Amino acid sequence: MRARLHQIICVAALMIASGAEARVPVTKLERVEFLGRDYVRLRDWARSNSFSFAWVAHGEVVRVNAGSVTLVFRADSRAVEVNGIKVWLSYPVAVRGANAYVALVDMQTSIEPVVFARKNSRLISVVALDPGHGGKDKGYHKGSVEEKKYTLLLARELRSQLERAGFSVVLTRDSDVRVALADRPAVAKRRGAHLFVSLHFNSTSVGSDTVRGAEVYCLTPPGGRSTSARVGVADTHPGSRFNDESVLLAFCIQRALVKEAGLEDRGVRRAQFEVLRAAAMPAVLVEAGFMSHPDEGAKIRDSAYRRELARAITSGLIEYKRTVESANYRDR
Ligand SMILES: [Zn+2]
Incomplete structure (x- = not known):
């Protein structure tokens, strides 16, 4: 409430x-x-x-x-x-x-x-969830702990919560298989998704005892610079035309992860990840905490905590949908 x-x-x-x-x-x-x-x-x-x-x-x-x-x-x-x-x-x-x-x-x-969120007449009812990694690509791994397993578990939890909230959900993978990066946005498009949300967990080898928190990425805008880049300017990609929706979606999800799930705020960020470049719809990549952090990593492996993460991401998606459906500023 x-x-x-x-x-x-x-x-x-x-x-x-x-x-x-x-x-x-x-x-x-x-x-x-x-x-x-x-x-x-x-x-x-x-x-x-x-x-x-x-x-x-x-x-x-x-x-x-x-x-x-x-x-x-x-x-x-x-x-x-x-x-x-x-x-x-x-x-x-x-x-x-x-x-x-x-x-x-x-x-x-x-x-x-x-x-100044703009009203958007585009339908928002089908969400593509993209569990990061899979198959041979384990993502972050240490001992028997593998990122690919937890991105899929989070995606399944999120799917059930989004469906309860009235969305339809498609997954780019629903088992431990490798899906090529370029195929992931293609699957989303083919299956009629309106939004693309890639799910990952983060890691660092430097400062793993202290670095924790949420990051939500969207595509670096043309003429802009990726968050981790010191030089170089981004080109235009197919995903660029959804910049305004993507950055608002990233903001809504980041806000919910920070304000509702209590993650540390590492910010809405920009990168030219392949899944974002190729997206044919508003697209974000969520890094829902650091597996390399001792406490945050343990929480990510706990199903009750993943339910909280899914609740926050669902709330961010609902907020995005309401915002673009009700915003009244159109003529920019
Ligand atoms: Zn990952």
């Missing part, structure tokens, strides 16, 4: 923001070039959308707010907080004097699609 109230508040927040009829398109704002890239003044963007703009720590942290939508930007950082959830941008926020600047591509592909 509490979770439901949360969702309604969140949707309402997005709608309040999207009701700003007189807003100026970000492409019409004055541009400033930093390191060969177009940036816009955050203060101009805030004003044009009737958001307040205030330095929390002068020259370091700035807060932009309207209704119950709050964005927090930090100087030289690629991470922005959207209602308390971390979203990784392609380029760092620049600060010069009393002004903060955000890359135009980040405004267009990461911030506006989440804050």
